[in-house]
Amino acid sequence: MSTTKKDSLLKGTAILAAAGFISKFLGFIYRSFLGRVIGDQGFGLYEKAYPIYTMILTISTVAIPIAISKLISEKRAEGRHDLAYYIFKVALRFSFIFGSFASIIVAIFAKPLAKYLLGDIRVYYSILAIAPAIFIVSIMATYRGYFQGWQQMKPTAISQVVEQVLRMTTMILLAYFLLPYGVEYGAAGAASGAFFGAIAGLIIILVIYYRFQKKHQDKFDDSADHPPVKEVLNKIASLAIPVTVGALILPLMRLIDAIMITPRLEVAGFSLQEATSLYGQFNGMAMTLVRFPTVIAASLAVNLVPAISEAYTLGSDKLAKNRIAKAFKLSIYISIPAAIGLMTLAEPLCRVIFANEQAAISLRYVALGVVAVSLQQVSSSMLQGFGKPRLPARNLFFGALVNVILNYTLTAMPILGIRGAALGTVVGFSVAAILNMVAVFKIVKPDFDYNMLLIKPLLGGGMMFLVILSTYNLLSSVLEFEVFTILATVIIGMLAYGIVLILTSAIKKEDLRMIPKIGVRLADFLDKLGLVRG
Template sequence: MILLAAGLLNRILGFVPRIALPRMIGAEGVGLIQLVFPFTIVMLTLIAGGIPLAVAKLVAEADSRGDNRSVGTILRVSVALSLAVSLFAAAICFLLSDLISTRIMTDARVHTAFLTMIPVLPLVAVSSVWRGYFQGKQNMIPTALSQTTETLFRIAATLLFAWLFLPFGLEYAAAGAVLGMVLGELAGLVVLWLQLRKDRVKPPNDTPRVKASRIDESPLKAILHTAIPVTGSKMIGSLSYLLESILTVRSLVVAGVAAAGATAQYGALQGMVIPLLLLPGALTYSLAVSLVPSLSEAASRGDWVTIHARLHQSMRLAVVTGAPFVVLMGLLAGPICTLLYGDDSMADMLRWLAPLAVFLYMQAPLQAALQALNRPGTALFNTFAGAAVKLALIIQLATKPQFGIVGAIIAIGVNMILVTLLHWISVARLTGFRMHPLDFLKVLLAMIVMSAVALWIWNHDLLGVDGLNLAVSALLATVVYLLLLVALRLIDRHDVTRIGRFFRPRGPS
C-alpha cells in the first residue's frame, strides 16, 4: 500500500516534465536527453541491477533469526561493493566520454549531458542498497519517501536548470535537465540517510550470537549469489529492448514502410502505447518488492503455508487491480489516445495489446517469488527465452508487408504470455502453488459487467464532452467493478482489516 501510493504519485508527477520540457527546449533538446538514457540504464543495471534485491532477501532472512550482526555485515559489504563498482564505472565513462558520445550515441552534442550524468552512478548505487535494506526490514516508508522526494526535486531542478542553461544552447539546456535528475537522486539519497540514522543497525554485542549461516561465513558470496543472476536477467531485458528497437524499425523498412514511417510507428508503440499498459506497474512493483523479504523470511522458517498464502494474495491482487485497466484500455482505446496524445492512430495497437496486459501484471510477483526462493537463475532463463522468441518473431513477422507493425505487436504479446507462463510453471514446480480457477472466473464476470457499464455510458454521450464522458465512464465502471469484487468476495473483510491496520498508529513492538 505504501509503495503503491508513492508509485502512483510519482507517475502522476512524472507527467509534468513530459509536458513542460518539450515546450521549453523542443523535440531536438529532448532528443539529446533521450540519447543519454539507454547507455545510462545499461550502466545502472550493471551497478545496481541485482544488489538491492539480494540485500532485501538476505536482510529479511537474518532479521527473521534476530541476527543483527549479519544484518550489519550485509549492509556494510553491499554498500562497499556497490560504491566500488560505481566509482570504477564512473571513471571508465569519464575517460571514454568522447568515444561514447560520438560513436555509441551518434551525436557529439550529447557529450556535455553525458558528463553531467556520470555522478548519478554512485548516487544510485548507494541509494539502491539502502532501499534494499529497508525493504528487507519490511519497512517501505523510507523507500516511498525517498522516491517521492527524488521525483519532486528532479522535476523542479530539471525544469529550472534547463531554463537557466537554454541561452547557452540546446547542448547546455539538455545538460541542465540531466543535472536536475542528478540533484533529484541526491535528494532521495539524503532522505534515505536520515531514515537510516533513525533505524541504525544494533551493534553486534547487543544481540546474542546465533548459529553460523551462509551470510556469516561469506557475506560477499551470499550477495553475489543472488545479485549476479538478477543483474543478468535485467541486462537481458535492457539489451532486448535495445535490439527490439533496432530490429523493429529495420524490419518495417524491409516490409516496405518508409524509414520515417517505421520510426513513427515504433515510436507510437513504445512511446505511447506501452507506457499506458505499464500504468498498473506501480502496484506490481510494490507487490514484487514487498514479496521478496516476506517469502524469504517464510522460506528460512520452512513455512510453506505462509508462502502459498502470500503467493495467492499477490497474484490475486495483480489480476484484480490490473483487470479494470485492461477493460478501459481495450474498449475506450480511441478516446483515451485522443485525450492524451491528440491522435488516435495508435488506438488499434492499444486495443490489441490490452487483453494480454494481464499476463504482464502477473509477471512481476512471479519473478520476485523465484528470486526470493533462491531461483534467480530460473527467472534469468525464462526472461532470456521470452526475449529470444520475441526478437525472432519480430524478424519473421514484421518484415512481411501483410503484418508490418502488427508483427511486432504479436511478438510483444507472445513475450508477455510466454515469460509469465514459464515463471508460473517454475513457481508451481518449486512450491506446489496453484491458483484457484474460481477467482479468475469471478474476475472475468466482473470485467464483463464493467465493460457493459463503460460502453453504455460512453455510447449515450450523456455530458456531450468527450473528456468528461470518458472520465465518467471510467469512474462509474470502476465503482461497479469494485462493488462486484466485494459481492463476489474477491475483496473480503481480511483485506479491509489489513488496510485498517495500515492506517492505525503502531504501538511499541
C-alpha cells in the first residue's frame, strides 16, 4: 500500500480540521459580537431555540451522510462506482423530501414549541427564523456525505468555511438591526443567519460537485443494473436509524438542558432573568469554547467511518488497527492540553471573547469534558465504521441519562448552581466515552504503548500548566492589551507541551511529516538537531 493511501486518514483529517478551526474561529468572532449586541439573555433565547433545530437536522446532516459515506466507500472498494453514484442519487431524493417536510413542520409548530416545551414564548421568533435552514442544510449535507465516501474532504471543508462566513455576517447584522424591537427579535435575527449561510454553502458544494462529476463521468454507467430504490433505502435506513438515534441524543441533551437548567436554577434561588443569563453563559459561551478544540476529533470522526469501513471491507485488520491507534493518539494529544489551557485561562478568555467574566465559572468545570467529548466522538465513528452503529447510540444514551440525573440534582443546589450543569455534562460524556472504548477493544485491540498514549501527554500537560500560569502572570504586567497576553501565553504553553512530547519521543519524525505545509521541513530540521526519532 502506498504512503499516500496510508496517510489518507490524517490528511483528510487535517483538511477538515483546518476548515473546522477557521469556522470555529469565525464562530468566536460572531459570538463575541453577539454577546455584546444581544447580551447573555439574548444568548439564552438563541440557545434555547437551537436544540430544536439541531434535533430535526441531525437526521439529514449526520445520519444520512454517514450512511452514504460508508456505503459509497464500500462500493468503491469493490470497484462499483456506478452503484456508489446510484446510492447517492437515491439518498439525495430522500433528503429533499425529508428536508422540505421538516422545515414546514417546525415552522407550523414554532409557537407551541416555544410556549409549552421551552416555557418562553419569546423563543418563537428564533425557532421560526431557523426553520427554512433545515431544508437547505439537508441537501448540502447529502452532497458532503457523497464526497466523504470518496474520501474527498476538501468540498466539505470549503463549503463549511463559506457557510460560516455568510452565517456570521448576516446574523450579526440582523441581530443588530432587529434588537431595537426587542431582545427576542435580536435573537431571531441571529438565528436566521443559519439560513443565509446554508444557501452560500450549498451553492459552493454544487459548483464543486458538477466539476467533479464532469471529471469522473467515465466511472458512472447509468445503463448498469441497479437494485430497486426500496432496497437502497432499506440499506441506508439500516445504517442511518441507529446512527440517528445516537446522534439525536446530543441535541436531545441540549434540549433537555434548555428545558431543565433554567427552572432548576430558579429552585436554587435565582430569578428567571438570572437563570436565563446563566444558561446563556454556560451553553452559549463556555460550551462554545469547549467545542473549539474538539474540532480535530469531529474531523477525525467524519473521516474514520469511510476509512475503517474500507479497511474492514478489504479484510485488512492491520490497516484498521493502524488507523484506530493513530486516531486515539491524535485525540488524546490534542484534547489534554486544550482542557488544561481552557481551565487555566478561563477568566481572561471569557473576558476578552465574550466580555463576560462570569462565564468562566462554567468554563472551569466543563473544560474537563474536552477529553471525554473527543474520545466519545472518535470511538463512536470507529464502531460505525465496523458496522456497529447501535453500540455508540446505546452508550451515549447511558451517558445522557447520567447527565440528566446529575443536572437535575446538582443544578438545584445553591452551592453549585450552574456548576452542577457543567459537572453533569462532563460525567455524562465520560461514561459514553469509556463504554465506547471498551466496545472498540472487544472488536479489535490496537497495539497501544500506554506510556506513549497517556503518561507522556499528561507529563507535557503538567509542564504546560506551569508555563501558562507563570507566563500569563508575567506578561499581564508588561503588555497593555490582554488579547496579546492571552495569545502569547497560549503559544508559549503549546511550545512547552510540544517540546516535552518531542524530548520524550512521544512525537516521532513520521508524525511531524503529517503536519500540512511545514511538516516535512520541521521534521527534517529537528532530525538534524537529533531531537526526533524516525
